[in-house]
Every structure is written in structure tokens, then in C-alpha cells.
Amino acid sequence: MDLKISIAMKKIYLYITLFCVGLSSCSNFLEEDPYGVYSNKNYYNTEADALSALLYAYSPINYIEYGARFLFYLTDVTTNQYKNYGRVNETNLYIWDCNPNTDEFLYFFKYAYISINRTNSVLENVVKMNNIDQKNKNQILGEAYFLRAFNYFMLVRTYGEVPLRKKSVQGTSGTNAPYGSIQEIYQLIIEDLEHAIDLCGISKHQGRADKVGAQALLAKVYVTLASSKMTGAPGYDWVEDYEAMYAKAAGYADEVLNKQTTYALDPDLLRVYDVNHFSDGTEHIFMTSMNREASGMEGTYSQLPQMFGIGLPVIWISSSITGGAGVQKVIDGNQTCWSVFRVDGDFYNTFDDLDLRKKLMVTTIYNENGTVLATWSPDNINSSNPTENAFYQPFCRKYTDPNSLANRTSANIYLIRFAEVALSYAEAAGPTTEGYRWVNAVRERAGLGDLTPGLDKESFRKAIWEELTFELAFEGHGLFELRRTNRVMQEITNKEVKEAYAYFFPIPQREQDLNKQ
DSSP states (O other), rough: OOOOHHHHHHHHHHHHHHTOOOOOOOOOTTTTTTSSSOOOOTOOHHHHHHHOOOOOOOOGSIIIIIIIHHHHHHHHHTTTTTTTTTTSSSSSGGOOOOHHHHHHHHHHHHHHHHHHHHHHHHHHHHHHSSSHEEEEEEEEHHHHHHHOOOOOOHHHHHHHHOOOOSOOOGGGGGOOOOOHHHHHHHHHHHHHHHHHHHHOOOOOOOOOOOHHHHHHHHHHHHHHHHHHHHHTTTTOTTOOOOHHHHHHHHHHHHHHHOOOOOOOOOSOTGGGGGGGGGOOSSEEEEEOOOOOOOOSBBBBBBBBHHHHHHHSOOOEEOOSSOOOOOOESSSSSOOOOOOOOOOOOHHHHHOOOGGGGGEEEOEEEOOOTOEEEEEGGGGGGGEEEEEEEOOOOOOOSSOTTTTOOTTTBOEEEEEEEEHHHHHHHHHHOOHHHHHHHHHHHHHHTTTOOOOOOOOOHHHHHHHHHHHHHSSSSSSHHHHHHHTTOHHHHHHOOOOOGGGGGGGSSSOOOOHHHOOOO
């Protein structure tokens, strides 16, 4: 059972506040309870208490069982972006070997609801507080609404119909809850995000959301509804008018693109993924907040570079994606990467050779003096040279930290980016002047020319889907994008998809056993 909020917990909260990250992840103190049951008695007394409770609600996103690893297992590893190459898999989702007892399904579900339960507690208690600045109170409540919507959006796209919990669970007797229909879940998501937009101001804090984050997420929600209905994706027959949904998406995306100045499309593609520019960059609207100097377990710091890097103790890559500029480490030179997230070479080859995003997949490694050690080739898997043999796949450099401290890095999960909002707007608006303007802005940053002019609406939207694939590759969006555009069976050709789970994974067996509703 989750610990009671006490003096000890307040110390943990202070730690979260200082680093703006979550608590430790695997084997943490929530291990025994599926919903994060706890008592609020004598806790919500000050504004600092309210903020600490909010940060506590954010923290599960950082856990490896939710955002820091399992998001990639469920949404990317399952797609054609990754390939197991016949090697031992950390997750059987590489080959869609899964069922209701699959651990990844259980833990992803569990930690989403732990975050929801903590968020419900914030909403129930902060609203009753009088000794708190009204502006700060609104911000905390607004972020809580955003966070509940974010979690339910994760759940409904992963599992479909899920338990609908609007109140916190403070005892085991409250763990049963009726399942909400997909329509009911989306209705709550939309209502929560509308509340968040009304209550939040625009204030960038890494690891937290604001008004722009709520607008961006709501645009994505409406794009999901529109495209799912338009393409006949399972579970969305209830959506009445997909063009009306697209119109709403365009409206909220326009608020982000044209009516604020805090966030913008970063003109430097590589800087988007530079850990030293997360705090002062303009691209990231909502992301986690990992810190290489944090203590505790993974989830306060990140090990994503090790997950993506090939299995060698020292990896140096080019410091640039445009040529020259020397070399840099992927992580601390004494640490070995694990080659868990393995890029499919065929997927790499779908990128235009001029596309700078292709260069975000590493195909050449060096020593510290800049001498080439190996070049990627599919044939390397049979090489007797240990360095070449480890380099049988290109690997993603979106998660690197040259200044890592041993195995601790500040690499983060990119949850909402400005470029994604730009492409959401383009998809929603269609082949209008503004639609072309925004997709071409994203393409220009990637070193490409303008999208073919004069496309009809259907062809234009399909072109946007392709652009999203290249732009958001390896960022935890892959399967969600294929599901909403009804392309799962069509696009995933490098593995045998379990058709029964193509659009919704099964509710974890443990949840089925616990919740008899």
C-alpha cells in the first residue's frame, strides 16, 4: 500500500521540487498496491503542500514501468521502426508475443492509474484550500486536470475501454470502478483539458505542463478522433463528424502556433535533442525532467542512452548532423550501452538521403580522436570483429548525454513538441496556405524542400502522416499513430502482429481479477 503522506513524504516532495522529477521507479514503495492508495489526512495545509502533491502526481511518468521505458515497449518496439535481429529480447513485444499477463501491459496500466489517483487527490483537496494564492491555486488545479487527461489519453489509446475513476481511492474498498466507454473516456479528457486551458497560465517549467501544453494536447486529442473516424479505425464509430473534429484540432493548434511566444519551432534540429538546451530551448512543450545528478533509482535520472546505444563500452559519434565539428560521447566513456532498442535498418532506408532526421540515426562510430572504428552494415551481425559485430543496426542519437555521470544521464522523454503541433495543424487544416506553411517549416528544418503543391485533402493528409513518422520516430508515438490512421496491419511488415491486439491491448489479467465491474 502507498505510504501515508507524512513528514517523511514531505521530505521526498522537497526532493522532487528541487529536481522537478519523480520518485524512484522500479521496486518503489507503490509495488504492493495497484492504484496508489493513500491517506490525505492532515496533509493539504499550505501552498507548498499543494505543489508537492501535484509533483507527486507527475512522478509516475518518469518511472521505467510507464514513461521512461515501457512507453517505448508498447508504442515503438511493436512497430516497423525496431527489429530484434534474432537477438535476445528484453521485451517479447518485439515479436508481439503477448497476452493479458504480459508484464508491460500490467505496469503501464498500473502506473497510469497511480498518477490518476494522485491527481484526483489534488483536485479534491486543493480546491478546498483558502490559504493559497489564487493564481497559484488555479495553476495547480489546471495542471492536475491536464495530467489526468494525459493519463487517460495514454490509457484509452492503449487499452480502449478502461475503468473511469474521477475520485481518489483511499482504501481497498474503493478499488472497483465501472469501465468507461471509449466515448466517455474522451469526454472526460476533453473536459479536463478545457478546464486546464481556463486555469493555467503560460509558464515553462521542465517536467510540468501549462496552458500551451493543454492546448497542444487537446489539438492532438481532436486529431486522433478525426483521423480514427475518417479511416474507420476500430472503436471510433461514435464520432459523428470527422471534419468537425479536425476543425477543432486546427483551432487549438493555431493557439499554440500563432498566439503565444514562449514556444516555437527550434531552427536547429540537433539542438532539439541536446540535453544542455532543454531548459532554454523553445521546442519542448511537455517533457520529463531527468537529472544526471539525482540520487535514487532510474526515474530520477535516465538510462535511455544505454537503451538505444549499441553494446560497446565506448561510443563516439559525430558532434554534428551536417558535417565536421569533431566527435562526442554518447554517454560516459566507461559505460557500456545495452542495444535494447534496435533500429530496423529497413526503416532507416525509408528516409530521404537529404533528410537530416536520417542523420539522427548513427551509422558511423569513431574513437576519441575522430578515427572511424566501424560503419554500420546489416552484414556486421556475422562479423568476427567485436566492434563491427555490435554494430549490426543503426542506432538513434535522440537520447545522448556526453556529460553523463557514469550510468546516470539527463536524457528525457519528449512528450509534446512544437513540431508535432505544427504537423497536427497541417493535418487538420488540410492543403491550405497555412497547412502547407507549417508542414514546409518542419521539412525545411530537416533539410528538405517543400511538400508537393496542389495535393488534394486525402493525399495531403497521408503526406502529413508520413512526415509525422519521420519527425516523431523513436519518441513513443509509433503505434498510436498507426492505430489512429488505421494502418497497423498495413505498415508493420517486419514482425507478425497479433491481430486481436492490433488496435487495443488487453486489460491486464490482474486488473480483471481485482476489478469485477
